[in-house]
Amino acid sequence: MNRDRWFVIPFVLALTLQVNESPAWEQIQCIAPINQGKKKHWTGRVYQPVLDPKTIPEGSAQYFAVLDAIERMNLNPGNFRYVFGGMDNHDGVAVNNGESEIWMEDLGPGFSNNSAVEQSDSDYSPSCTATESDIIINTRYRMQRPPLDANKLEYSNNKNRLFAYGGSNAHFVSTVMHELGHSAGLHHEGDVLNLMGGNNLLVANGENVEPYIGEDAATGLIALFGLSADAKEDVSVSHWRYGDKIAAKDGSVFSLHHRTRLFNTKNTEVDMDCPYRHPDLNGPLIAACPEPVYQVHKGQAVKLELTFENAGKTTPLAVTASYYLSSDSMIDANDLRLKTKTYSIKRDSNPSTLRADLTIPNSVTFNKNYWLGCLVKTADPALKESNERNNATYVGIKIN
Numbered sequence: 001m002n003r004d005r006w007f008v009i010p011f012v013l014a015l016t017l018q019v020n021e022s023p024a025w026e027q028i029q030c031i032a033p034i035n036q037g038k039k040k041h042w043t044g045r046v047y048q049p050v051l052d053p054k055t056i057p058e059g060s061a062q063y064f065a066v067l068d069a070i071e072r073m074n075l076n077p078g079n080f081r082y083v084f085g086g087m088d089n090h091d092g093v094a095v096n097n098g099e100s101e102i103w104m105e106d107l108g109p110g111f112s113n114n115s116a117v118e119q120s121d122s123d124y125s126p127s128c129t130a131t132e133s134d135i136i137i138n139t140r141y142r143m144q145r146p147p148l149d150a151n152k153l154e155y156s157n158n159k160n161r162l163f164a165y166g167g168s169n170a171h172f173v174s175t176v177m178h179e180l181g182h183s184a185g186l187h188h189e190g191d192v193l194n195l196m197g198g199n200n201l202l203v204a205n206g207e208n209v210e211p212y213i214g215e216d217a218a219t220g221l222i223a224l225f226g227l228s229a230d231a232k233e234d235v236s237v238s239h240w241r242y243g244d245k246i247a248a249k250d251g252s253v254f255s256l257h258h259r260t261r262l263f264n265t266k267n268t269e270v271d272m273d274c275p276y277r278h279p280d281l282n283g284p285l286i287a288a289c290p291e292p293v294y295q296v297h298k299g300q301a302v303k304l305e306l307t308f309e310n311a312g313k314t315t316p317l318a319v320t321a322s323y324y325l326s327s328d329s330m331i332d333a334n335d336l337r338l339k340t341k342t343y344s345i346k347r348d349s350n351p352s353t354l355r356a357d358l359t360i361p362n363s364v365t366f367n368k369n370y371w372l373g374c375l376v377k378t379a380d381p382a383l384k385e386s387n388e389r390n391n392a393t394y395v396g397i398k399i400n
């Protein structure tokens with residue numbers, strides 16, 4: 001929805017195919033007459049872009065955010081490496097100039113709903129081979145949420161600034177990570193919660209979000225390039241789940257992410273104190289009730305739904321999930337532990353959205369807000385993770 005690969009040749013647009021051959025991650029398929037049906041691939045296993053010093057000056061906010069995105073994608077357990085290639089020399093940046101580059105540009109009013117685009121020479125290669133991939137971050141990304149006519153890309157990890165939490169912006173780092181997925185050959189994906197869908201892929205805990213690769217893109221990179229000998233584990237838990245799919249204008253399909261829920265023992269969703277609607281990026285800001293808050297009572301038995309992803313080396317991976325009650329939205333081991341469960345999470349492109357039986361303690365205070373949450377880790381502490389900042393999240397409740 002927000003992001004597209006960018007086909008510059010009009011006849012290519014006209015020949016766009018919809019590709020739906022696997023239940024989850026998709027590989028980019030070439031669509032020009034000379035290469036139709038062939039799949040985008042690299043002969044090497046390294047993507048090493050340079051940054052444009054004019055629009056991404058060394059030391060700027062966008063410079064650090066792009067480097068952050070490259071480093072996060074390099075955590076992938078596959079045999080494809082993302083390496084910062086330094087600043088571009090002064091030969092300028094362009095598509096099809098033989099050099100992989102990342103820059104920022106005003107893409108014009110026709111692209112005001114695109115936060116960034118990726119363009120590869122694989123589109124013009126008879127064998128659909130990539131030797132160059134450029135990422136162009138749009139400085140005219142103008143979804144119609146207020147403030148109007150402002151660019152809608154956010155560098156910080158403050159959740160309140162982001163579309164998904166009522167704010168005005170897409171997350172810059174997650175947006176660039178999505179484009180870096182295209183660089184490797186991953187296409188849009190509409191069947192599961194994933195990085196290559198239409199929404200940023202984020203774990204929220206407290207006020208902050210953590211961008212991450214996720215199970216589906218990690219599985220795709222392993223399938224395309226093999227498992228790295230240096231691969232680590234990565235389990236995550238989030239309050240997002242697969243919600244729906246939507247067609248993109250290039251014929252691909254995006255996933256939309258919805259919030260996970262709280263159910264009663266009959267598997268009926270519990271009533272909400274704050275109803276949740278999926279954010280309309282062209283609609284108003286959501287200042288009151290930006291997140292779902294469920295109405296519960298002391299001693300109530302509930303089922304907390306959360307999504308666990310295995311984006312690491314071992315599959316299936318045994319994980320320990322500890323569930324907590326917290327008086328704030330930051331879940332950590334100091335909160336009141338309600339239950340600990342062990343799950344076996346497969347890395348199979350299908351994130352595990354699971355429901356855990358919990359009981360609201362009698363110690364809670366009437367009419368007060370709390371948060372239920374989960375902290376997940378590898379059951380075997382000897383198995384090290386590439387990212388431990390996506391291991392806890394929350395769902396809001398209010399005591400009736």
Ligand SMILES: [Ca+2]
Nearest residue numbers: 088091092093
């Ligand atoms: Ca250059």
Ligand SMILES: [Ca+2]
Nearest residue numbers: 094095097099
């Ligand atoms: Ca280039």
Ligand SMILES: [Ca+2]
Nearest residue numbers: 326330331335
């Ligand atoms: Ca807490």
Ligand SMILES: [Ca+2]
Nearest residue numbers: 234235387388
């Ligand atoms: Ca993790």
Ligand SMILES: [Zn+2]
Nearest residue numbers: 003004005178
């Ligand atoms: Zn895209």
